[in-house]
Amino acid sequence: MKKVLYIVFYYPPIGGSGVHRGVKFTRYLPEFNWDSVVLTPDPKLIKQPKDYSLLNEVSPEQKIHHFFTLDARWLFKIFWGLKLPQVVNWLNYHIFKPDADILALPFLRFKISQLIKKYKIDLIFISGPPFSLMLNVLWLKKKYPLPVIVDFRDDWSMGQSRLDNPPPESFRKYEVNLEHQVLSKADKVIVANEAIKNNFLSLHPDLSAEHFVVITNGYDEKDFQKVFPPRETEKDKLQIVYIGSLYGRRQPGIVWQVLIDLVEQRKINPDKISIHLYGPNYRSFVFNGFENNKILEKMVNLHPYLPHSQVPRVMSQADVLWLFIGSGPKSDAISTGKIFEYMRSGKPIWAVINPQGIAADILKSSGLAFIADNENPDEIASSLVNLYKNWQEGKLTVQPNWDYIHSFERRRLTKKLAEVFEQTLTNVNNNNFYTSHQSLNGQS
CATH class of the missing domain: 3.40.50.2000 (Glycogen Phosphorylase B;)
Known part of the structure; x- marks a missing residue:
């Protein structure tokens, strides 16, 4: 050797x-x-x-x-x-x-x-x-x-x-x-x-x-061999999961404002959506400018760093996986490592990213992505409402392109x-x- x-x-x-x-x-x-x-x-x-x-x-x-x-x-x-x-x-x-x-x-x-x-x-x-x-x-x-x-x-x-x-x-x-x-x-x-x-x-x-x-x-196929049961909690909610760190330009203020607006416009019910963030994140950064907002307090949950061995279970039990890449110079060059495990999970991916960037290019062929421009609140709102309505109607389904996804094994x-x-x-x-x-x- x-x-x-x-x-x-x-x-x-x-x-x-x-x-x-x-x-x-x-x-x-x-x-x-x-x-x-x-x-x-x-x-x-x-x-x-x-x-x-x-x-x-x-x-x-x-x-x-x-x-x-x-x-x-x-x-x-x-x-x-x-x-x-x-x-x-x-x-x-x-x-x-x-x-x-x-x-x-x-x-x-x-x-x-x-x-x-x-x-x-x-x-x-x-x-x-x-x-x-x-x-x-x-x-x-x-x-x-x-x-x-x-x-x-x-x-x-x-x-x-x-x-x-x-x-x-x-x-x-x-x-x-x-x-x-x-x-x-x-x-x-x-x-x-x-x-x-x-x-x-x-x-x-x-x-x-x-x-x-x-x-x-x-992604490693061995990490996804175990079959996990459906989640036991929040069965009556659309559960959206983000895995990883939010830092630098990855400050989701634009998403928080969209959530607040949609609730106030009665386009989504805050009692029916739950967002979970897993990672070494600081509350003061994640909610900068929205620290005491009652709507976000009801909908958004922060969790500590998740050992990698537990990531497949959390992804499998989510309804939607959230990918967020903040806007800014050269944001088109950022793909993030989590994108490939997200795809292997076979779950719908709510991607608030640069639609012309490398992450969007990777996702478009997966059959899983709901892409929204990270600089366009209207697009972000429309994509979230679309996910929410499909979930309400029992139509939140995707068709994974497994041949394509397996190329990243x-x-x-x-x-x-x-x-x-x-x-x-x-x-x-x-x-x-x-x-x-x-x-x-x-x-x-």
């Missing part, structure tokens, strides 16, 4: 949406003749929610090594508590470049060198964010004759956080240049959706489209990743042989 060193910041028992891609890749790579060695930070040092149920998805044979890091988020928490976000911004844009996890690099590189030697690594695979991990590409290509592939789960310099909180121009130029170096030095670049690829190509036109491979997020996606590994390894080995041969001829 060939060996890949997989450098990833978020891995069990760390929880959250960014973890699942790495867990599923490492779970299925051995089926395609690749044995992965995971290098990830010591979870005790990371200020991230933990989901110990995810450890059940990691093979007992999986090799996992940890590196030491200094997580600046503990420091940031102090400044946020003191209501000094400007200090956090200054540190991020002047000290921690490209991000706060740059502090891990010395410790990480020491472990990389150890593991390459110990396991006779054939290929290195680096996943981000955080994007400071990507800087290892430049170091690795100077130090080792190994292929290096990078995986972008999100956009980097054109990502949501950068666009919503623009950095100083000097930082912007520095980061774009750094991004270009990483992209050009990597032997292959994998991205989680087509929009990320297009953003990279528009910003770095000297790179070729063939340098990039799109491997989306997906994690095993299939991992097979594609293994094929990229094989092709890249062959290309790099051939190039190294050619370079070595040319060098020998030049010396003779």
Whole structure:
């Protein structure tokens, strides 16, 4: 079996949406003749929610090594508590470049060198964010004759956080240049959706489209094998479920206003609709501007972070799954990982998103989506009333396009990743042989 060193910041028992891609890749790579060695930070040092149920998805044979890091988020928490976000911004844009996890690099590189030697690594695979991990590409290509592939789960310099909180121009130029170096030095670049690829190509036109491979997020069929009974509560209500975090531009104020208006117009009955949000969400953010609204208090319920093992049950017992992506620059490039598990559930999906974006493109072929423009209150209201009336009349049914949905199964996606590994390894080995041969001829 060939060996890949997989450098990833978020891995069990760390929880959250960014973890699942790495867990599923490492779970299925051995089926395609690749044995992965995971290098990830010591979870005790990371200020991230933990989901110990995810450890059940990691093979007992999986090799996992940890590196030491200094997580600046503990420091940031102090400044946020003191209501000094400007200090956090200054540190991020002047000290921690490209991000706060740059502090891990010395410790990480020491472990990389150890593991390459110990396991006779054939290929290195680096996943981000955080994007400071990507800087290892430049170091690795100077130090080792190994292929290096990078995986972008999100956009980097054109990502949501950068666009919503623009950095100083000097930082912007520095980061774009750094991004270009990483992209050009990597032997292959994998991205989680087509929009990320297009953003990279528009910003770095000297790179070729063939340098990039799109491997989306997906769902694991094993997570959906259990059959769950119908829910025992709220049987007389239309139950709408949102799973995940609301943060940044994902503040659903436009949806809350629509709900209030529809109730006041008597187009929906607040006693017949129940909305449940599962995730590490802050009430003050979720209901910003609507904190004491009696209508929302009756209809909307916040729940804590849901262990991933329980997600299929909650989805199966919902009437409708809610997808919300806030409006703003480059919102068309956001797809979110939950979209694929939503589709596999076979439930109707109420998607309040950019109708021209990548998420809408993915959903349109599923046979499940009720899409509403995230900037158009009338569309949001119309789609919700449509769902509500169909439910009242017993006609809330969908026709899932299972052939299409199954194309996002994690095993299939991992097979594609293994094929990229094989092709890249062959290309790099051939190039190294050619370079070595040319060098020998030049010396003779």
